[in-house]
Amino acid sequence: MTTRKFWIFALVVVIFIGNMSYFYFNKIKVSTLMEFIQRSDQENSSETQAATVHPLTGMWTVGPSGRLGNLMGQYATLYALAKLNGHQAYITQNMHNQLSKIFKIKLPVINDEAVSRIKWRNYWLHDWMSPDYYIIQGEYVRFTGYPCSFTFYDHIRNEILEEFTFLDYVKEESYAYLDKVRGDQKNVTFVGIHVRRGDYVHVMPNTWKGVIADKGYLDKATDYFRKKYENPLFIVTSNGMAWCKENMNNSRGDIHFAGDGQEGSPGRDFALLAHCNHTIMTIGTFGVWAGYLVGGETIYLDKYVLPDSPFLKVFKYEATFLPEWIGIPADLSPLLGKKDGQ
Template sequence: MYFPKRPTFNPSGLLVGLCFLSLVSISTFWHLQRNDSYSWWWTISVKNTSDPPEHEHMTPSVSSIRNKDGGMWTVNSLGRLGNQMGEYATLYGLAKLNGHQAYILPAMHQKLAPIFKLTLPMIPSELVDKIPWRKYHLHDWMSEEYRHIEGKYVQLTGTPCSYTFYDHLRHEIRQEFAFHDYIKEDANRYLLQVRGQRKTVTYIGVHVRRGDYITVMPNTWKGVVADKSYLDKAMNYFREKYHDAVFVVASNGMAWCKENMDASRGDVYFAGDGQESSPERDFALIAHCNHTIMTIGTFGIWASYLAGGETVYLANYTLPDSPFLKLFKPSAAFLPEWIGIPADLSPLLPKS
């Protein structure tokens, strides 16, 4: 009987084969990474932005994102709380309008996720610089061309803060900025203390923006900040309308507020330390009130937007030739139903 000869094992041949397969794999991977069209399929794990903050002693869940050339839109992460909220809401509105999935950068996640129950996923930091972003700059109000922005990998830039980008989605935006439970509980606890033995209370949140604006507004923008007269008028409006009104004041200039706001009736409560060391707490307090008095700045705009109710704001606080009006359109920043009280511009006028 014939038995075929058993093949002889050749180690060198196996080694050559393995090397060849390795080279093919490396070449393919490099090609996919460098492919400018990004028509490759990838799977990454990202932290769910709706997870509670770490100090709530809960382990964050992880969600998986799978993208097959579906693209992604994001927005730059600039400024403090109010600016970041404006950028997030604008991204949410424009991405949906243009039919793309929105993602936020790690810096924005770090700023907003500890405060709000966001739903937009975060781009992992190791992926951000590998994406061929098309930068698209926005001014502060909605324009027709923003309905037709081209590109699968778009990064919106600028610091937009205008309801014209997202107010048609008002309910969804307010849901995006729903506070974590521990923040709501803290705000409600404080407001309950303010109520005391009163049978009924109408809470009026007051945000007084001072700080660097005291010098920046007159010296750079030909404008003013809120003065005593404005706050008296705004508070008297609510006092006359609501017999049970109480005012909860948050400010980065609390010493000035205590000297210039009429607290003689026992209906004014100065919250926080006046240094903005806990801006999220100050913000939550104002946003949990029934109505709002704001001065200037995106912090007050967003607190008013989330609170709902009536809002009184400082109107016409710059001279007509202010360069600020080239960047900021008041009619696109303050909702039509809000009540404007004109500022006193006399400090900006030449002395006669």
């Protein structure tokens, strides 16, 4: 009798353990299945979110005007504002013809006939980013003006730098020139110098109550790099090369006057500056863009117009020159009827 009870008890225990094992095993399978379902739902949700990203719409462009530096500023501003507002940027055939001579630009080109047929909303931009530009209405917008400020596009700087990637042959020409200048010298630091003269010689004092770079400024700027670096070599480009040769201190033989000093080859001059390590600029968007692309130390001419200059209504120093750049104040004494240094 006792033996029979024992076997009955043992059978009950075995059945109980078997049932618990079944439930436990199935609980694991159900849990695993639920985790798989939840994980799949999350993945599908992520894919759905990615699929619902709104594509860029409309056609936004910019009316190209000015020279190389202006065109670069207009291109970068169009790129940034169109992206910010969710619209597709296009450039005109004329802008493409100019910039594609030296850069691997990527924005699509709008046909000239399409430009003439589209009913554009013309939208004027001043030189720097404004809160109004965060929301611009219109599917077909054409910007006008001369925007050239990092405040438009510096938040996507890597994208802008990629847009202004030089063509391979342009890079090769620049490096070949710099290698020739270097010769057998070691530890060379190249400093690109752009001296803007040309029409600015008359426009700045007569229209804007301002000055352009003089000998004193260039001496201070070059001395900065001579003191800081062991073996600097200066590469000068200018549309007033004769003036540069007469006024720049080349007693050490470390200044090389590049190009022909004419405005007919701005792309070649710009590429040389952009492949240096640092930049000395005077005034103008050409020099600003050289410093921006190089990314090293940049010295610029600061406070080069009088406080009551009308130029300050369309220009801001703080919106043009990056905070880390080094400004050397201009000598305004010629505008005040004084001699240099007084």
